[in-house]
Amino acid sequence: MNPAEFLIDLASGNVKDKSLPSELKDKFLPADVHKYLLGAYESRASSTMEKMKLDEITTFNHKPGRGCNVSDAGECGASWIAQFCILFRRGLKERRHEYLSSLRVIQVISTAVITGSIWWNSNATSFNMVQHPSSSNRFQDQAGLLFFISVYWAFFPVFTAIFTFPLEREMLSKERSVGMYKVSAYLVARNASDLPLDLLLPVVFLTIIYFMVGLKHTFTAFSLTLLSIFLSIIAAQGLGLSIGAAFMDVNKATTLASVTVMTFMLSGGFFITRVPLFMRWVRYLSLNYHTYKLLLKIQCGCGEDG
Template sequence: MEQDIEDIESQTKETLQHEEEETPDDILHNRKRPVTLKFDEVVYKIKDKKGGIFKKKTKVEEKTILKGVTGIVKPGEMLAMLGPSGSGKTTLLTALGGRLGGKLYGKITYNEKPFSNTIKRNTGFVTQDDVLYPHLTVTETLVFTALLRLPNTVTKDEKVSHAKNVIDQLGLTKCKDSIVGSAYLRGVSGGERKRVSIGQELLINPSLLFLDEPTSGLDSTTAQRIVSTLWDLARGGRTIVMTIHQPSSRLYYMFHKVLLLAEGNVVYFGKGSEAIEYFSNIGYSPAMAMNPSDFLLDLANGIYTDDMNQDHNIDKQKLISAFKSNSETQSKPEEHQEINDSDTSQGRFQETGSGKWPTSWSQQFFVLLRRDVKERKYESFSGLRIGQVLVVALMSGLLWYKSDMSHLQDQIGLLFFITGFWGFFPLFQAIFTFPQELMMLEKERSSGMYRLSSYFISRMVADLPMELVLPTIFLLITYFMAGLKATMINFFQTLFSLLLNVLVAQGLGLALGAVVLDQKSATTLASVIMLCFLLAGGFYVQNVPKFIAWVKYISISYYTYQLFIGSQYHSGETYPCSSGQCLIEEFPPIKQVGFNMNGQGLAAMALVIMLIGYRLIAYIALMRIGVTKKKA
């Protein structure tokens, strides 16, 4: 094993002499440029706000998460970072992966150079949670990722072939046509899902691979297979860094190096096989044969079991000081400086920069569009959702069955009900879009897969046919059962008004979801806003006080209701009244709204402005998320 690492080190020296861009041929033929990762005196601080609703002042304190962490990982090595929960493992991993903003100090280098777009393109990062689309198959998941992440100099057929090679490499052939699934949808097993996540990163043939808790929630046998796969990848020349909570002894002895953290401090760094000997030399030897990782975690928690099998609390500071004084690998940085925030975080939501996107905007758009349609069709056309629309359509048609001009108030009531129903329904469907996809968006954007604009536009286009089919079916059922004007012009005017209402309500939902990002809070806010819109819509109250009358001018319901009235009734028409026949424009609910051509045009224009405006708000909110994450 050591001879293999020495060979890889010699390759690294040659690579440093020829700093060239990795070519598509390198990716497809499994040739990689080795990377040596060094981190020296890494310190990370966050601002911790203390206070509450009943306190006048909120005290802001600076909390140090990482306290001078130092180490090195070479090509062909697999480093495991151990430590109790809250010890800073994931924070350190995120910092090393170039995905951590904020006050980060020290020095992190990749082949003696700072983080760059070239390093980002050669780095894979597997998060603890498997963020995958549940309805896509294993093959579809990896093929779509390959189409987005591999450069456009590689042909589509080569990308698909490469994805299939990764499936074979990770032993996913038997489940390649199975859907990935989720906690609520049966799919592949947990171990297979984790291998799919790893496979997404292997598609770019990374020189440096980071993994956060890759064995979390897996049984010992499955965990063994995952780590064995990673060990094989390391042996092939990759540099692998992972966090792991409590590995079995079989897993522990597969790690080339171990980094033990306690409250952000390094307690041990070196070969995994030498850890027990190190602690024995400083007075802490295991009292019995036990899993080395259990022993190390006990020490990191400040617990030591003596020969009498009794537990004693020990001062963790002594372990920290002992490591600092005994470590032969420790080196002082030339200067203790803050790592540039833009350097460490440029892998996150970067829209422009020196690095090129792997594919063009149009390629990203069409691939994302295909993926969105495949994934979203199951939700948009779910049996529950279709059943809900059909039941309401039939009930509406039956309750207003063959209503005519003699029941004008009833007809207007139906039009306003349609306005309200198709205001709430798409609104609450759209609210969950971005909160549910936030983790996926962060994961894919941080790896530089696509532009935010291509994602957003493809999302809007993919939703169009699926969001407009159900209201069209609803109107086809209700319209003719209720006895509304059965002419093509009147029907299509009503349909146009309905679809415009749906798209505007959907846009409002997207904006609220993107701005608030908390599903419960966004739902509550949406309910209040839509109820205010309905109350100001012109049906319930005709004589609105002037100081609150302005609400109708921002109400989706008001403009849609106005278009519905104009699609069914025209000036000069009459309806039966107590005095015989009365002009329809004098009917109080209609008189309040009006249906002249200028009013109709202004109503349609107002809805179009809202349609565009709400989506712009959603897009800007998503851009703001990226900036906030970088500065967090």
């Protein structure tokens, strides 16, 4: 006998033509079975309705703006540290293919090789411009190289970070609507997962270009140059994230970022040194200005304002 059909017959009371074991004939009366099944259904339905109401209340309490209590693991489902670790691992898995794609790697390596070829052995640090005035041209060439590096690694992260929040807004809203994690855990994990990926390609870029162009061949100079670029990338990434979060519209964010990057580049100290007094404040906000002066100080010892 099919168990499903037997249960249906029991529920409907149609057991007259069904064969039952002798020990169950006196125990399973049709009226009793029907009453038992009806009571079980009502009990289960009542429990399900209570659970649905509880889920609605929990969802309402976890809506954006209400937040969830980090100390109460029952509300958020996990502690802040656990949320951070999960989001950090997810961020690495999601973005490693984008950051380390073959096209991006080829772009960075090609740029490094072309730049190194153009500035091949343009070492000006071994020349004294006072004793050898002709070396001023080589110094100017190397200053242009250092400014290009500062611009390239400020421009690149800004326009990469701009698309972060606009593209992930829908996913973030859905996950936050059910209280999966706190916004702070998402933001910290997002930045932390981006850093290793953002800093890997600059190491490759600088390693290729550093010895091709003849920059200062000391471990200290190389380390300080790399550190300066790292700090510039972190600041540029923060700028891009801020612009993207402020507008949530890719076109508007890209327009503002273009104007901002252009302003920072023009006030970076390479194209003009005597900036009018009413515009001098811009250079102190410029990522390129500070990075360029640091690189000049490290490589040539002449990063002071002229």
